[in-house]
Each structure stands twice: as C-alpha cells, then as structure tokens.
Amino acid sequence: MRILLVDDEKKITTVLKAYLQQEGFQVSTAINGLIALTMFKENPFDLLILDLMLPGMSGTKICSEIRKISSVPIIMLTAKVEEEDRIQGLSIGADDYITKPFSPREVVARVRAVLRRTNNETSPLADVISYDNGLTIDNIQHEIRLNDQEILLTPTEFKILGALAKHPGRVLSRGQLVEIVQGHDFDGDDRVIDAHIKKIRQKIETTPSNPQIIMTVYGIGYKFYPSAGG
Amino acid sequence: MRILLVDDEKKITTVLKAYLQQEGFQVSTAINGLIALTMFKENPFDLLILDLMLPGMSGTKICSEIRKISSVPIIMLTAKVEEEDRIQGLSIGADDYITKPFSPREVVARVRAVLRRTNNETSPLADVISYDNGLTIDNIQHEIRLNDQEILLTPTEFKILGALAKHPGRVLSRGQLVEIVQGHDFDGDDRVIDAHIKKIRQKIETTPSNPQIIMTVYGIGYKFYPSAGG
DNA sequence: TACATTTTTGATGGGAGCTTGAAAACTAAT
DNA sequence: ATTAGTTTTCAAGCTCCCATCAAAAATGTA
Known part of the structure; x- marks a missing residue:
C-alpha cells in the first residue's frame, strides 16, 4: 500500500512517515500541492493524506484537482476545529478528516479504516x-x-x-x-x-x-x- | 492499568491521582521530566499523563523521548487555550490533549477513551x-x-x-x-x-x-x- | 539398559467474563 | 413539573477459562 503524505511541516511528515512505515506502508512525502500533484500523476498511490493549509495550492484545491482524475481515498488534516472546514473538506471529496493536534496512532488507525472501507465498498451495500x-x-x-x-x-x-x-x-x-x-x-x-x-x-x-x-x-x-x- | 502522572503542581497530581485511583487505576506521580523518564524505563506503564509546562525538560521533549522507545498512549495537559496554535505544530505524538482548567472527571473520561481506542487497535497481521x-x-x-x-x-x-x-x-x-x-x-x-x-x-x-x-x-x-x- | 530431564495428561480451585434483572440517570415531549 | 421511553449503571448468578499440581509417558544421555 503506497501512501502520499502532503504537509509543509517537516516535523509532522517525519513522525507520520515513521509510524506509517512501521505499519508496513510505503510512504512518499511532498511539501506543497504542485509537487504532490505531479508525484500523483507519475506514480500510483493507494491513499493520500493532505494538509488543508498548504503554501501555494490549498489542500482543498489539490483535493478537487485529484478528484478530476482519480477516486483515490483522501484523508484531510485540518488545523481548525471549525465545523465549516470539515464540511468543506468532505464535500470536496475527502474520505475522512483528522483535526490537529492528533496522535500518529490515530492517523494510522484512520488510514486503516479508510482503506478497509474503500476496499470493501466494491459491492456497495444496498439500502x-x-x-x-x-x-x-x-x-x-x-x-x-x-x-x-x-x-x-x-x-x-x-x-x-x-x-x-x-x-x-x-x-x-x-x-x-x-x-x-x-x-x-x-x-x-x-x-x-x-x-x-x-x-x-x-x-x-x-x-x-x-x-x-x-x-x-x-x-x-x-x-x-x-x-x-x- | 498503570498510569504515570507527570506534573509539578502538587495540587493537580493529588486531585487527579485520587480520582483515577477511585476508578481502579494504579497511579504513580513524577514532578519533572527526568524522574518521569527513569520511572518509565524501569516500570511498565499503560498510559502517561504529561503536563506541557514542566521545570527542566518540557512535556513535548519528554513526549518525543518516550516515543523513541515506546508507543505508550500519552495525554497532554496544556496550560492555555491561546497556545493551541503552537501545540498543533509542535507536539505531535500525544494521543489526546486536555486544556486547563479541566475537571478531574473529564480527565478520567479521556483516559478511558484513549485506553479504549488504543486497545482496539487490530494487529497489523494479515486478515x-x-x-x-x-x-x-x-x-x-x-x-x-x-x-x-x-x-x-x-x-x-x-x-x-x-x-x-x-x-x-x-x-x-x-x-x-x-x-x-x-x-x-x-x-x-x-x-x-x-x-x-x-x-x-x-x-x-x-x-x-x-x-x-x-x-x-x-x-x-x-x-x-x-x-x-x- | 538405567537415569535424569522434559513433556504430556488429567483433575481442580479460583478467577475472569458473560448474562440478566432491576434501578438509576438521561432525554424529549407534554 | 410530569411522564414515557431510552440509555447506563450496578449487583448477583452463572459459565467458562486458565494456572497449578502431580502422576505418567517420552526423550535424551551415559
């Protein structure tokens, strides 16, 4: 499972990358939206973790760009607790959101959950x-x-x-x-x-x-x- | 369940310890980071409660030191709401945050929630x-x-x-x-x-x-x- | 073969986990 | 404030699981 992690704070990417790798995921990192987009177009990823606040292109912008070409699962990291952000992120096409500050463990758990969910939904559950x-x-x-x-x-x-x-x-x-x-x-x-x-x-x-x-x-x-x- | 409670304010440790013990937890206390670290290395704990502001070694420093050797759940006590912005960037690695002033009951609730969450983690084994x-x-x-x-x-x-x-x-x-x-x-x-x-x-x-x-x-x-x- | 060590097996008491009923705490609506 | 319905807690009883022991069997060694 390949994960693309997009955040401009090096501390966050370092810690998260370490945790995710320990869980057996292949992790690449990008520090801004443009790099992330090019990386995504050139390599296949199974999941994206996007910071909402990014220099240059915002997380929501990247999210909608990606959604034009792929339905890859996306987890958003949001800096503020405000409800609007959640809705905004989700309505654009994210599969889950995590508000800072968060624990690495929680991120790993959510990654697993999202992957499990998206993999299982091949047969969409009937009403x-x-x-x-x-x-x-x-x-x-x-x-x-x-x-x-x-x-x-x-x-x-x-x-x-x-x-x-x-x-x-x-x-x-x-x-x-x-x-x-x-x-x-x-x-x-x-x-x-x-x-x-x-x-x-x-x-x-x-x-x-x-x-x-x-x-x-x-x-x-x-x-x-x-x-x-x- | 053993809990290590690290805070330099005796008033806080006394009250929290009483509450947690009443809930059936085994509670040890430490008044600074160095003592906490040695205690942690010598005894097994199931959860840490760390004050962010500590004399000598700061809570974040302890947190990252612990994270090098263990993935034990950590709950951070933060002094002011204004500092949330800093916390977001700095103190990744904790499993939950509680801002002062807090009620002992809330701490107990968070402790339970974190323990439940971490215990639920499924093994990374193949399914x-x-x-x-x-x-x-x-x-x-x-x-x-x-x-x-x-x-x-x-x-x-x-x-x-x-x-x-x-x-x-x-x-x-x-x-x-x-x-x-x-x-x-x-x-x-x-x-x-x-x-x-x-x-x-x-x-x-x-x-x-x-x-x-x-x-x-x-x-x-x-x-x-x-x-x-x- | 004979001996010492290690493993297997069966039985057992204590303890942990589950179920159940009843009562208390909450919620929502009157 | 009262009431009905729902959720949560608590305690008692019960089932099932686990750690321990001693005897028997198996294994390795001299």
Whole structure:
C-alpha cells in the first residue's frame, strides 16, 4: 500500500512517515500541492493524506484537482476545529478528516479504516438487506423485520445491529461498538454494550438464552451470524 | 492499568491521582521530566499523563523521548487555550490533549477513551491466512477453520496458535509465548503453555498424541508446521 | 539398559467474563 | 413539573477459562 503524505511541516511528515512505515506502508512525502500533484500523476498511490493549509495550492484545491482524475481515498488534516472546514473538506471529496493536534496512532488507525472501507465498498451495500437467518434490515425505512414481522428497535439498538450485520461474521469488540454507537468521547463503561445486546436478543432471537444471530466471542466481543443453520 | 502522572503542581497530581485511583487505576506521580523518564524505563506503564509546562525538560521533549522507545498512549495537559496554535505544530505524538482548567472527571473520561481506542487497535497481521495443512486463521472473524470446519478456540489458545503460525517453522520458547500471551509482567510458570498446547492439539490435530501441526522441540519450545506432509 | 530431564495428561480451585434483572440517570415531549 | 421511553449503571448468578499440581509417558544421555 503506497501512501502520499502532503504537509509543509517537516516535523509532522517525519513522525507520520515513521509510524506509517512501521505499519508496513510505503510512504512518499511532498511539501506543497504542485509537487504532490505531479508525484500523483507519475506514480500510483493507494491513499493520500493532505494538509488543508498548504503554501501555494490549498489542500482543498489539490483535493478537487485529484478528484478530476482519480477516486483515490483522501484523508484531510485540518488545523481548525471549525465545523465549516470539515464540511468543506468532505464535500470536496475527502474520505475522512483528522483535526490537529492528533496522535500518529490515530492517523494510522484512520488510514486503516479508510482503506478497509474503500476496499470493501466494491459491492456497495444496498439500502435493504435480507439475510438467510430471516432478518431484514431496511436502512431507508429504518426498520427491522424478522420473517416479515416488524421488530421495533431503539436508535442505539438499531445502530449496534446494523454495525454487526454490515460485516457478517466479523467480530467487533465492545470498544469498537461503543465508538460506532456513542462516538469517540464517551466516558462510560464498555459493558453498556452487553445491556443493548441483551435487549436486541430479546427482540430478535427465538431463544435469547441460546442466541443464533448475535453470537458472543468470549473475551473478544460479538459477531453476526447471517445464515440460518448457525 | 498503570498510569504515570507527570506534573509539578502538587495540587493537580493529588486531585487527579485520587480520582483515577477511585476508578481502579494504579497511579504513580513524577514532578519533572527526568524522574518521569527513569520511572518509565524501569516500570511498565499503560498510559502517561504529561503536563506541557514542566521545570527542566518540557512535556513535548519528554513526549518525543518516550516515543523513541515506546508507543505508550500519552495525554497532554496544556496550560492555555491561546497556545493551541503552537501545540498543533509542535507536539505531535500525544494521543489526546486536555486544556486547563479541566475537571478531574473529564480527565478520567479521556483516559478511558484513549485506553479504549488504543486497545482496539487490530494487529497489523494479515486478515486471513491459509496453510497447506488445511488450517485457516481468520483474524477478522476471530476463528480457526480446519478444512472449512470451524474450530472454537479460547482467546489464549487463539493467541498462541497465531503467534506460532505467524512464523512457520520457527521455534518459540515457552518464555516467548508467555510474553506474547500474558504480557511482560507475568510471574507464573512457563509450563502454562504446555496446558494450552495440549488443548489446542486436542482441537486441531487428528491424533493429538502424534501432532502434525504444532510440533514439540525438545528442550526448546514449540513450532508450527505449515505443510501437509508433516 | 538405567537415569535424569522434559513433556504430556488429567483433575481442580479460583478467577475472569458473560448474562440478566432491576434501578438509576438521561432525554424529549407534554 | 410530569411522564414515557431510552440509555447506563450496578449487583448477583452463572459459565467458562486458565494456572497449578502431580502422576505418567517420552526423550535424551551415559
């Protein structure tokens, strides 16, 4: 995986490059927009990390230039917390944004997330999905049906079930689920998830004490079983 | 969870320490950077809380020194909001920032959030690996399959098998395996590994008493045989 | 072969993790 | 302020996992 990192602050590029390389990524750096553009046109990259504030050509400008020729995933580094910047960056075509100051670790995590997301979206998820276990998740009407019987879920329960069902079989830890449902700055206990899972099971499992749809992975988290047989 | 709290204001360390301890964290304190560094080198900590303004060595300096030897999560305490601009450029490497004045509750919340985030980091291992012996290790679904038959392993068993399979043919001593599985600060018997190996063999070997996948290297440890023939 | 060392195996107590129900804290609307 | 619905916390009970021990088997060596 090749990453192009564009920032004029050498300290940032050095640290980030080191972290990303340690994670097995090939990293090239550019200190301004023009260099970045030429580099991108001449070499294939799998992901771009762009500072919003750059000398010469701004990050947003580069972003839109790139978007004319490629759909490569882009992560924006924004200096200000202002909401406008986020919207601006995203509306132009960035896949994620990170506000400074940030930790290198967070950047690595977001890079992984974006790459995973973009790679998986080869089969764009439909708005209504039905699984072999009889469950139907309707993201448009925002409702769940089990064998054509409507099930009423609270917003949180819907999010959790949706997150698990989005990647059938994949284990999600309580921490991951908390972040999906409550966001990064939740000051509570991860065990909340257990309570929600309990509620969901009571509503969708025929035998909640012996679940067939949302399975527990001891010591790790929960996963969604899409097939009927178990 | 052990936390190292570095601040020269005794009032702050006292209050924060009390709050964090009440939440079940083990808290040590240091009043300057040099002490903090030596403490960190001699004892294992799971998280650092650093004041940006410290006598002698500054918080940013400590941060970068620590980053050279460890990727431990770091939370920075910054004195004024006005300095945000400087922080943005200078102090990359911390995982979160809290500006004074802050409430102890907020610090506790951020500590939890950072720990949750860092613990969630998935290993940079490949997601799914299959071997000639018919074994598949699926790190996403967190499950093992032997010829497409699902095998249920406990977390510890999963870690051990994963560690051995990561470097096929390479011998890992019990000490190394203990460190991978239980961490650096385990004061128990290395022979625990034997018990886990036994369990794993019962689950994945056709003839556990004559293992073909996890082989014993007498006097040294265990190794993983990836090929079918043995 | 005989001996010492190392590994395997089975059993067990303690502990960690999960589930569950109930109550408390929040939210949003009346 | 009251109420209903939702989210979070807490404690009790339960299941399952793990570290330890001792006996038996296997391995390497003299």
